[in-house]
Amino acid sequence: VPYVLLFPLSLSLVATATAQTPPDSQDTRPATPTTSGDTGFWTVPTGEVLPLKQWSASLSRLEANGGQGFLNMSTFPLTFAVGLGHRTEVFGSWHTVTRLDRDSRPLFFPASSAEGTGGGIDVDYPLTRTTFTGSKRGDLWLGAKLALLPARANRSLALAVRPMVKLPVGDKDAGTSSGKADFSTDVVVSTEAARFLELSGYGGMQLRGNPDGFALTHGIRWGVGAGLPSRLPLRMTVEVYGERYLDQSITAPTDFTATDGSLAPASTRLASPVYLNLGATLQLPGGFFVGVGGNWNLTMASRNDAGPAFNKHTFDAGDYLIRIGFHPGVRRAATSTATLTAAPAALPAPMPASPAIVAATVPPVAQSSAVVPAPVPVAANDGNPVAAPAPPIAVVMAPAVRADVLEDLYFDFDRSTLTPDAIRVLDGIAAAMRADPTLQLTIAGSTDDIGTTAYNVALGQRRAAAVQADLTARGLPAARITISSLGETAPRHANVREETRMMNRRVRLTMKATRPGVGP
Amino acid sequence: VKRTLILAIALVALSSNLSLAQAPAPTTLGRVRVSRAVLADGQPLGAAAYEVRLTGAEPARAAGMSLHAEQWVEFLSQGVVVGREVATVISDRDMRAIAESPRPASNSSRTDLLKGGDYLRVWISRNGTHYLINMPLAGRRS
Numbered sequence: 001v002p003y004v005l006l007f008p009l010s011l012s013l014v015a016t017a018t019a020q021t022p023p024d025s026q027d028t029r030p031a032t033p034t035t036s037g038d039t040g041f042w043t044v045p046t047g048e049v050l051p052l053k054q055w056s057a058s059l060s061r062l063e064a065n066g067g068q069g070f071l072n073m074s075t076f077p078l079t080f081a082v083g084l085g086h087r088t089e090v091f092g093s094w095h096t097v098t099r100l101d102r103d104s105r106p107l108f109f110p111a112s113s114a115e116g117t118g119g120g121i122d123v124d125y126p127l128t129r130t131t132f133t134g135s136k137r138g139d140l141w142l143g144a145k146l147a148l149l150p151a152r153a154n155r156s157l158a159l160a161v162r163p164m165v166k167l168p169v170g171d172k173d174a175g176t177s178s179g180k181a182d183f184s185t186d187v188v189v190s191t192e193a194a195r196f197l198e199l200s201g202y203g204g205m206q207l208r209g210n211p212d213g214f215a216l217t218h219g220i221r222w223g224v225g226a227g228l229p230s231r232l233p234l235r236m237t238v239e240v241y242g243e244r245y246l247d248q249s250i251t252a253p254t255d256f257t258a259t260d261g262s263l264a265p266a267s268t269r270l271a272s273p274v275y276l277n278l279g280a281t282l283q284l285p286g287g288f289f290v291g292v293g294g295n296w297n298l299t300m301a302s303r304n305d306a307g308p309a310f311n312k313h314t315f316d317a318g319d320y321l322i323r324i325g326f327h328p329g330v331r332r333a334a335t336s337t338a339t340l341t342a343a344p345a346a347l348p349a350p351m352p353a354s355p356a357i358v359a360a361t362v363p364p365v366a367q368s369s370a371v372v373p374a375p376v377p378v379a380a381n382d383g384n385p386v387a388a389p390a391p392p393i394a395v396v397m398a399p400a401v402r403a404d405v406l407e408d409l410y411f412d413f414d415r416s417t418l419t420p421d422a423i424r425v426l427d428g429i430a431a432a433m434r435a436d437p438t439l440q441l442t443i444a445g446s447t448d449d450i451g452t453t454a455y456n457v458a459l460g461q462r463r464a465a466a467v468q469a470d471l472t473a474r475g476l477p478a479a480r481i482t483i484s485s486l487g488e489t490a491p492r493h494a495n496v497r498e499e500t501r502m503m504n505r506r507v508r509l510t511m512k513a514t515r516p517g518v519g520p
Numbered sequence: 521v522k523r524t525l526i527l528a529i530a531l532v533a534l535s536s537n538l539s540l541a542q543a544p545a546p547t548t549l550g551r552v553r554v555s556r557a558v559l560a561d562g563q564p565l566g567a568a569a570y571e572v573r574l575t576g577a578e579p580a581r582a583a584g585m586s587l588h589a590e591q592w593v594e595f596l597s598q599g600v601v602v603g604r605e606v607a608t609v610i611s612d613r614d615m616r617a618i619a620e621s622p623r624p625a626s627n628s629s630r631t632d633l634l635k636g637g638d639y640l641r642v643w644i645s646r647n648g649t650h651y652l653i654n655m656p657l658a659g660r661r662s
Binding site: 051052407408409410411412413414415418419421422425449450451452494495496497498499501502503506 | 559561562579582583584585586587588589590605606607608610618634635638639652653654656
């Protein structure tokens with residue numbers, strides 16, 4: 001009954017997630033917590049972490065099968081995680097209910113097969129010695145994941161380390177806990193390819209504590225996973241993961257006896273497990289998700305391999321998974337396509353002309369597409385020459401027949417770097433320019449009025465040049481892009497308040513079509 | 521007893537989530553002395569010592585701006601809010617890359633006059649983050 005109650009409780013829990021201020025949806029893509037609690041697929045983590053002060057939660061029902069005693073392991077992990085800083089998340093997973101169902105009769109017996117399926121003890125639940133434990137309290141895992149690579153524009157690669165510790169709070173008497181702490185550390189690497197496929201892999205060590213009289217084994221954990229489509233509400237996941245035991249044999253005390261009186265074998269030969277998870281997760285835009293899936297123990301031999309007294313069972317190694325929860329998403333690399341918005345040039349010009357404008361443009365001189373590299377001096381309106389960071393390329397272009405002023409692109413204070421948000425806007429512009437080779441783009445950089453006039457001219461130039469550099473890096477010819485700096489001379493908003501002053505840190509983008517009927 | 525324990529822990533988790541979902545409480549950044557009368561968010565703010573606190577609120581962000589790069593702060597005098605302005609928030613790492621003048625020591629602040637006296641900047645360094653509050657002097661030409 002308690003675990004049934006946990007589902008409506010978890011529904012209430014994830015419903016509160018909507019009260020959490022989500023990160024800007026334009027900066028995130030969907031993500032889920034693993035059953036360990038950190039960001040990832042179902043079991044395989046990804047190298048990403050929760051944004052600062054954002055949190056995730058989930059409740060799952062996991063079913064898995066092990067060869068020793070034909071053991072069915074049912075757990076209900078309740079997970080929680082929170083982002084700390086910009087590179088760290090801490091997380092926990094409490095196996096609120098653990099149910100172990102041992103099918104072999106007798107419960108313990110010496111295995112006749114070489115390894116894998118038999119009548120020995122289970123490496124994760126070595127104290128289990130009943131037919132069915134019922135619903136008992138499970139262990140609590142706590143961990144942290146530290147992203148080793150800072151989030152950067154145009155980089156989807158993520159790398160992280162993930163240490164975890166198991167606190168043995170489970171019911172030792174029932175066998176749902178070993179009563180000893182375990183430790184693990186993993187290295188996780190993941191990436192998103194083509195805005196469609198998320199790939200991840202991890203590897204690390206698991207160290208197991210030995211209950212009194214037992215000798216268990218440590219192991220090398222590993223796993224790979226894929227999720228697709230990575231940015232749509234319905235995602236499919238495929239995971240293969242397992243553990244390579246360092247010792248293939250584990251031992252129990254010589255007098256360890258099951259409830260039916262059978263004696264545990266002195267040594268249990270293990271097969272290093274390999275699991276396959278297939279899952280489907282439906283996630284709403286707000287982050288709430290539900291998922292179903294299947295789990296197969298690929299290395300679990302058939303029951304009849306354990307001895308002639310046992311019959312083969314169909315689907316003995318397979319079981320199901322369900323989950324429900326909330327995750328606000330992870331920051332995505334700036335590779336998505338943005339909506340390109342344009343305002344007709346016929347609208348009142350938002351930027352007043354100024355005689356002090358320092359321009360790097362060259363007027364059209366001929367009906368030609370020839371490119372004329374031209375170093376263009378930049379001079380401030382106070383008469384002091386300022387070196388532009390990179391000489392713009394002057395373009396000889398055909399007269400424009402139509403011009404569209406696009407959405408302004410804004411910058412942080414005193415910065416000329418492009419954020420992922422900005423690069424998404426440029427995705428749309430680049431796509432439009434690739435689609436129509438006649439389109440020309442002019443970029444005019446502006447600043448607020450903090451700092452000297454000369455400094456602001458140079459800053460405006462750097463901003464325009466940064467946009468140009470991003471577009472040329474995508475293969476667009478520099479000859480199609482003209483840049484200039486307006487410095488602080490063309491404020492669109494009052495500089496007296498920061499709330500409006502920040503809107504003057506921008507570039508104005510104007511797309512010109514050189515033949516009728518085309519344009520963004 | 522076990523059922524009660526499970527339900528209790530689930531409720532604790534629920535309530536902790538609710539508390540996390542609440543708006544962040546104001547954070548005190550420190551006490552600063554504004555040496556000249558200025559305009560804070562366009563409103564006069566006299567020369568005096570003020571307690572500055574972070575409200576957790578952020579102004580609307582435009583395309584291209586970083587997340588959490590600007591936040592509202594309040595100026596308090598004797599516990600009463602007497603002014604507010606948007607502070608530019610810059611990590612210490614980024615500040616190292618862009619600052620031309622020496623940064624204030626950690627968990628301290630200073631004020632500077634900028635651009636020939638057009639602006640007064642309150643620069644607060646707290647816990648590895650820099651908060652720049654640029655306010656035009658009262659009476660300057662806008």
